[in-house]
Amino acid sequence: MVYMPNVWKLFAVRFFFNLIPAYVIERLYWEERGMTIQMVVYAEIIFAITIVLLEVPTGIIADKWGRKRMIVLSALMGCCEFLILVFATEFWHFALVVILAAIGSSASSGAENALLYDSLLAAGKEKSFEKYLGRLNALDIVSIIIAALCGSLLASRWGYDLNYWISLVSMVVALVLTLTLVEPAVSGDSEDDSSIPMRAYVAASIRFFRDNPGVRIVVLSGMVMGAAINFIDEFWQTYLDRLGIPVLYFGLFSAAIFLLRLPGNLLAHFLKNLFSYRSLLLGALAVFAAGFIYVSVVKDYSGLAAIGLICLFAGLIEPLAGGYLHHRTDSSMRATIGSFQSLGENAVLSATGIGFGYFSVQMDIFGGFGFIAVVCFAFLVYFASASKKVV
Structure with a gap:
């Protein structure tokens, strides 16, 4: 049980890592500091390029030299981000911030889940991974909602700067907590991992996905649905605006779409014992396809219910896809495999984003959601056929 405290420490780290009131007024703050929309787009491109370049290497480094170190690095990058932001006035300041954010994101993407799983494995509780990952995600949601509600109130009374100073303090607390984590023992090959060249990790990861069609199809389903939900997270404000809903209600809607994800995260471990992974993912894909079709075609308030569903x-999605993957991955390359998963989701997001953007220009936001509906339906048909004998 020596590693079980890691689990509770990860909960605390996640809570403070997401208790960031700055995010609720981020675009307004950037604009106040001179960042035009075009500059923000340039910054997003820099972020995407950095993520693509670093995602897999940071996963390999986590497997070779320790997951704790990468989680600490992620929190340290977060502290540096907000320290720079409170004084930022030039484009290069913001460009540096997004580079640091990309480093931090790629550093923790594979390492955190790997450390969680191996801590549970050392305690003989690895079968509960979905339960703990779901609770971790649920805590994320609670923290984000608290930060958003408090952040909007603070910003309206005392201006934007205070939110950034509070966010810096929260990130410093997260950094201190990461330093208390204990690197769990890694099971698997007894060879010294630090002597293994990085290309061997890449080759082994590719071979792993090639030799495990069940893992491949489940992880791909997580990538597709993860990318799809991102478009709701990024563009629900535009959708509500098109329906003529006053800005006054935007905060409530934002809280609602996050709260609705709590049951799935908390009950995924229970549902997988009642239904197969295939049945649950098929059901989720069907809801995604039907929901996005409805949102794109029926342009009234009832579309909000479809978004809620x-x-x-x-x-x-994340507890199921992540659990299926980690239960079948060797500890010695767990973070690397997780980073490949994250890289794949970013690739799917970028590819679908092109189509979403094109159809949004042609037919407004409804056309963009219609394109996502087509992607989800096409993948539903593929998943139903390809997963019959392997999931």
Whole structure:
């Protein structure tokens, strides 16, 4: 049980890592500091390029030299981000911030889940991975909602700067907590991992996905649905605006779409014992396809219910896909495999983003959601056929 405290420490780290009131007024703050929309787009491109370049290497480094070190690095990058932001006035300041954010994101993407799983494995509780990952995600949601509600109130009374100073303090607390984590013992090959060249990790990861079609199809389903829900997270404000809903209600809607993901995250471990992974993922894909079709075609308030249903099922995705993957991955390359998963989701997001952007220009936001509906339906048909004998 020596590693079980890691689990509770990870909960605390996640809570403070997401208790960031700055995010609720981020674009307004950037604009106040001179960042135009075009500059923000340039910054997003820099972020995406950095993520693509670093995602897999940071996963390999986590497996070779320790997951704790990468989690600490992620928190340290977060502290540096907000320290720079409170004084930022030039484009290069913001460009540096997004580079640090990309380093931090890629550093923790594979390492955190790997450390969680191996801590549970050392305690003989690895079968509960979905339960703990779901609770971790649920805590994320609670923290984000608290930060958003408090952040909007603070910003309205005392201006934007205070939110950034509070966010810096929260990130410093997260950094201190990461230093208390204990690197769990890694099972698997007894060879010294630090002597293994990085290309061997890449080759082994590719071979792993090639030789495990069940893992491949489940992880791909997580990538597709993860990318799809991202478009709701990024563009629900535009959708509500098109329906003529006053800005006054935007905060409530934001809280609602996050709260709806709580049941899925908390119950995924229970549902997988009642239903197969295939049945749960098929059901989620069907809801995603039908929901996005409805949102794109029926342009009235009832579309909000469809978005709510999509969010309800979205809570299942990460615990199911992540659990299926980690239960079948060797500890010696767990972070690397997790980073490949994250890289794949970013690739799917980028590819679908091109189509989403094109159809949004042609037919407004409804056309963009219609394109996502087509992607989800096409993948539903593929998943139903390809998963019959392997999941």
